[in-house]
Structures are given as C-alpha cells and as structure tokens.
Amino acid sequence: MGNKTSKTSKKSTPLPSTNTQEDSDFRYIEGRRYHNVENVKYPLPNDDEELDRLHQQHFLFRYVWQRNFAAPVKHILNQDGTKVLDVGCGAGSWIFEMASNYPNTQFTGLDISPIQPSEIKPKNVNFVISNVLNRLPFENDTFDYIFQRLLFLALPKDRWPDVINELTRVLKPGGYLELMEINPIPLQMGPVSSQLFIAVEKMLQLRDLDPQIPYKLRSYFEQQGNLENITEEKNRLPFGPETGKLGQAAVENARLGFVHLKTYLLEATKIISEEFDNNLDISAKELYEFGSYQDTYCVYARKGNY
Numbered sequence: 001m002g003n004k005t006s007k008t009s010k011k012s013t014p015l016p017s018t019n020t021q022e023d024s025d026f027r028y029i030e031g032r033r034y035h036n037v038e039n040v041k042y043p044l045p046n047d048d049e050e051l052d053r054l055h056q057q058h059f060l061f062r063y064v065w066q067r068n069f070a071a072p073v074k075h076i077l078n079q080d081g082t083k084v085l086d087v088g089c090g091a092g093s094w095i096f097e098m099a100s101n102y103p104n105t106q107f108t109g110l111d112i113s114p115i116q117p118s119e120i121k122p123k124n125v126n127f128v129i130s131n132v133l134n135r136l137p138f139e140n141d142t143f144d145y146i147f148q149r150l151l152f153l154a155l156p157k158d159r160w161p162d163v164i165n166e167l168t169r170v171l172k173p174g175g176y177l178e179l180m181e182i183n184p185i186p187l188q189m190g191p192v193s194s195q196l197f198i199a200v201e202k203m204l205q206l207r208d209l210d211p212q213i214p215y216k217l218r219s220y221f222e223q224q225g226n227l228e229n230i231t232e233e234k235n236r237l238p239f240g241p242e243t244g245k246l247g248q249a250a251v252e253n254a255r256l257g258f259v260h261l262k263t264y265l266l267e268a269t270k271i272i273s274e275e276f277d278n279n280l281d282i283s284a285k286e287l288y289e290f291g292s293y294q295d296t297y298c299v300y301a302r303k304g305n306y
C-alpha cells in the first residue's frame with residue numbers, strides 16, 4: 001500500500017543514486033566488459049552491445065505479456081509515495097517505462113553493476129549497486145511492490161529460496177512480490193539448435209544455475225511461508241513465423257545472447273569458434289522454421305499482514 005505518512009509528492013526531488021562508475025566496477029575479457037563482483041556467476045557482459053540486447057528483450061517481453069507487470073498493484077502505483085524495487089534492473093528498460101507511467105511512485109533499481117544512466121533519468125528513479133545474494137541495504141517492510149525479471153543466469157540453483165526470503169523481508173505487509181523467468185532451453189527444436197543448446201545446458205551446469213527455475217518459482221513462494229494469494233501465469237516466447245515479426249525479433253535476440261555468451265559456451269563444450277558461428281546461423285533459421293519457443297512464467301504473491 002502507499003506510504004500514508006507521505007502526504008507531499010516527491011515528484012520534483014531527484015532521488016540520490018549510488019551508481020556512478022569506477023574502473024574497479026568492471027573487468028574486461030576479449031574486448032568485452034563484465035561485472036567485477038567476486039562469487040557472482042553472472043556470465044553476460046554489460047557493455048553497450050549487451051545493454052542494447054536487454055532493451056530489445058524488454059520490448060519482446062512486454063509484447064508477449066501485453067503489459068509490464070501482472071500483480072494487482074495498479075492502484076498502489078497511482079498513489080503518492082509508493083515505493084517499488086526492481087531487482088537486477090540491468091539497463092533500466094523496465095524501470096524507466098514504469099517511472100514515466102507512474103510519476104507519483106518512487107522507483108529503486110538494484111543491480112551489481114552501475115550500468116544505468118546516472119544523469120538522464122526520470123526524477124522518481126534511483127539506482128543502488130548491491131548484490132541480491134547478500135543482505136539488501138533496506139530496512140524490513142520498505143517496499144510496496146518488488147519486481148525481479150530474468151535472473152536465471154545470476155542466481156545459483158540453491159540460493160533462490162534465500163533470495164525470495166530476503167525480498168519478502170524488505171516487502172511491506174500487504175505488498176506484492178513478482179518474479180518472471182524463462183526456460184533458457186527452447187522446446188520443439190531442430191537438430192542443430194538442439195546441439196547448440198547442449199552448450200547452454202553445460203554452461204548452466206558448470207555455473208550451478210537452474211534452467212528449470214520458471215517451473216519452481218511457485219513452490220518456492222509457497223515454501224516461504226509469508227506469501228499468500230500466490231498466482232502463476234505461463235506464456236510462450238515464440239520463435240516461429242506464426243507471430244510475424246515477433247518470431248524474427250526473438251530469434252535475433254537469442255542469437256545475440258549466444259554471441260555475448262560465446263566465450264563461456266566454447267569453454268563449456270570445447271567446440272571450435274568457426275563451428276559455433278556456423279551452427280549459430282543454421283540454428284537461427286531452424287528456430288524460426290521449427291516454430292521453437294521458450295516457456296516463460298510469472299509468479300506473484302502478497303505478503304501477509306503478520
């Protein structure tokens with residue numbers, strides 16, 4: 001619910017951000033820029049090429065779901081002083097759109113890397129650089145709504161319950177938690193795509209990441225014990241021609257994902273670079289022609305008033 005003690009709108013007061021960049025925030029491998037946080041397994045780079053891919057991915061997801069969020073929070077977002085947290089906010093695609101649509105709400109984007117614009121941003125957005133695998137720098141019961149999307153490459157398999165606990169801790173009683181994930185391994189694939197995605201499976205295994213996470217979110221929410229009205233929604237990100245340009249855009253986004261993960265995918269499978277590039281071109285055609293798709297799940301719930 002909105003913070004009832006905050007009667008005055010904070011619309012004109014820019015929120016402080018902690019996302020100014022330092023050299024030590026990044027490390028560079030083969031010309032690509034990566035995060036520099038010890039013990040964090042997230043393998044994607046965070047340079048301009050990857051941030052562009054994240055923006056494109058945001059538009060794909062918004063199109064597939066026909067909205068930016070699923071939890072019943074629209075009325076909260078229209079109240080003065082409502083506080084929203086976007087965990088693993090990346091380039092800030094979601095938070096910028098939401099902050100423009102809901103100017104009375106205060107949005108905080110949290111990420112391990114200071115990759116979001118620090119100057120040109122809506123006044124009701126601030127960014128905090130922090131690791132969601134640690135205790136978050138917020139008091140108990142701070143946020144009215146917490147959103148987290150696409151962290152399957154970030155959170156080790158056995159840490160999801162801890163993260164859900166920590167997000168629930170900083171959520172206000174009566175507030176909503178919403179997580180959205182995708183199965184990185186498409187279904188209905190052709191032979192070359194199947195081969196190529198074995199590399200993804202191996203990389204996930206080596207990094208202790210969980211491709212099955214979309215299917216487990218609901219039971220993790222149930223196990224948390226303080227979340228109620230748990231709702232799960234499923235959808236598909238289609239690669240095939242049946243959805244017109246959406247399929248082509250999804251194939252292009254997946255292809256870029258492969259290019260950006262190439263160093264780690266080659267490491268995981270020992271296939272040579274030329275074979276990988278060749279298979280990538282064939283796979284892009286196959287994903288479209290076979291009408292492959294990825295399962296995407298969204299789970300949301302309300303924190304009980306205990």
Ligand SMILES: C[S@@+](CC[C@H](N)C(=O)[O-])C[C@H]1O[C@@H](n2cnc3c(N)ncnc32)[C@H](O)[C@@H]1O
Pocket residue numbers: 035040042046054058087088089090091092093094110111112113130131132133148149150151154155
């Ligand atoms: C695939 S991107 C998703 C970005 C955004 N949620 C979206 O949907 O557009 C994953 C983001 O999680 C961030 N990340 C990875 N590990 C993290 C961690 N342990 N704590 C906080 N953020 C993390 C990465 O830096 C990256 O920006």
